Structures are given as structure tokens and as C-alpha cells.
Amino acid sequence: MSDISLEKLEVIVRGAGDIALQYFGKITDADRSIKDDGSLLTVADLAVNTYVLDALRKEFPEYPILSEEVKGMPEGNSMWIVDPIDGTKNFSSGNPYFAISIGLIVDGVPEVGVVYSPAENKLYSGKRGGGAFLNGEKILVSSCESMKGAHILLDTGASEQTLRMHGAIREGCTEAGAVVESKMAASLEICAVASGESDAMAHRGLKAWDIAGGMVIALEAGARITDLVGAEKDMFKGGIVVSTPHIHEPIVEITGKVFATELARG
Numbered sequence: 001m002s003d004i005s006l007e008k009l010e011v012i013v014r015g016a017g018d019i020a021l022q023y024f025g026k027i028t029d030a031d032r033s034i035k036d037d038g039s040l041l042t043v044a045d046l047a048v049n050t051y052v053l054d055a056l057r058k059e060f061p062e063y064p065i066l067s068e069e070v071k072g073m074p075e076g077n078s079m080w081i082v083d084p085i086d087g088t089k090n091f092s093s094g095n096p097y098f099a100i101s102i103g104l105i106v107d108g109v110p111e112v113g114v115v116y117s118p119a120e121n122k123l124y125s126g127k128r129g130g131g132a133f134l135n136g137e138k139i140l141v142s143s144c145e146s147m148k149g150a151h152i153l154l155d156t157g158a159s160e161q162t163l164r165m166h167g168a169i170r171e172g173c174t175e176a177g178a179v180v181e182s183k184m185a186a187s188l189e190i191c192a193v194a195s196g197e198s199d200a201m202a203h204r205g206l207k208a209w210d211i212a213g214g215m216v217i218a219l220e221a222g223a224r225i226t227d228l229v230g231a232e233k234d235m236f237k238g239g240i241v242v243s244t245p246h247i248h249e250p251i252v253e254i255t256g257k258v259f260a261t262e263l264a265r266g
Helices: 006-023 043-059 088-093 160-175 186-194 208-220 245-265
Strands: 032-034 040-042 065-067 079-086 099-106 109-117 122-127 131-134 151-154 179-181 200-203 224-226 240-243
Touching: 006 043, 006 099, 006 109, 006 122, 040 043, 040 088, 043 065, 043 079, 043 099, 065 208, 079 088, 079 186, 079 208, 099 186, 099 208, 109 186, 109 208, 122 186, 122 208, 131 208, 151 160, 151 186, 160 179, 160 245, 186 200, 186 208, 186 240, 200 245, 208 224, 208 240, 224 245, 240 245
Parallel strands: 065 079, 151 179, 151 200
Antiparallel strands: 032 040, 079 099, 099 109, 109 122, 122 131, 200 240, 224 240
């Protein structure tokens, strides 16, 4: 178990949430820009990013930082991974479904994570070997045992490939009897599975900052996490499936077929 203080990390992420709320509901066109990769950026992303990085460097200087809003990849496989605002499109449009996500990996293994939804005052936290929590109360995944009636989170996606793959995954899950919903903030979707609010989430390809904070929380809550074909999840590439254990294989059967079909397209 890491010796990182979860309490200090929770203070940092709550402070970041306070900054985000100062901007929430007030974003104008002048506050928005489009990054080189086509994703949305707001002045709030940058303000939160500055606060979080400064706080992490002060409290935990032993680890380098990878952030969505800073170019460059730290050397080695131990680092903080930060998404200042996950769900920027939601945030920018006044939708409260957004979060600040901070995760620590050590030797490539998720060790500590916090995901904070300031608009909903939901603080998820977890430490490897130490359990998972929502606002200080221990959480566990749901007891869902069947795809029939299962609640699955699956974003619509932006790229043509994601739209195509997620459409096929949605169709497969729906045919199996599941209810599929899009919310567009991966860190919170992972935590929704961890808390039992949802039974699974999937995505054909997310960045490390989208998942690093939530992964250890979900694992400590009893979730299974793999890539789309059921192999070990690589933090830095590939798709992801997070679910309560009983329905993981049925979901991976669907996502694996979609992945194979996509590969066959060339």
C-alpha cells in the first residue's frame, strides 16, 4: 500500500473543485478554444490545472506529473496523472456531470485515486489495499448478475471510429437486455460502477488521464477491469471495460466481437 496521504489528496481535489465552480455556468465563447487534437479547452481547465499541479508538487514532489493540459510525457512508469476537468463539454454547457480526476501509478500499478464531482459534491477516493469510498463511506460494486436489466454507461463518442464501434456495442448490450446510457465523463462513469450506481462502463479508447483516478477506486470496490477483448488493461492505450464481476464476460463477448470486426476493416 502506498504511503501517500489520501486525506491530503482529498484536500487538493476539493480545492480544485472550488476553482471549477467559480467558472461553472459562466463559460462564454471567449473562454473556449479548440486544442490541436480537436478537443475542447476552457479557461477553467487551465486554472484548475495550475492549482492541482502546484499543489501536487508541493505535497508530493517525489513523483512527476502527466496532465491532459501539459505537453510531454514523464520518464519512467511512476507518476501522477491528472485530468483538471473530465467532461469539459458538459462543464462548458452547464451540465453538472464533470469531475477533477487525480491518480497515482507506481511501477505502472494504480495506487491512489480521487475523482471529485464538485457540482454534485461527490468525492470518490481509493487506495490500493485500503478500500474505496464515496464521501468517506465505503462503496462496493453492485450485485448485478445478468445483462438483462443491467445499467451500462457508454459514451456516444466523437470520431467516426468511436461512433461506429460504440453504436455496435450499444446494439449488442441492448439486445442482451441491458439499459445503455451516455453521460460523457469517463472518470465519473468508472466511479458510478464502483459505487453500484451503474453496473458497467465501456469505451473503445481513452487517455490515461481519463481513467487513472477511477481505476484504483473501481478495483478496490470489487470491479473487474480489462481491455475490450478481456486482456489486462494498459493504462496508456486500448479500450476499457469496467464492470461488476458477474457480467464482465458477457460484456467482453460483445466488445471483443466489435473490436475484431473493426480490425477486419483494416
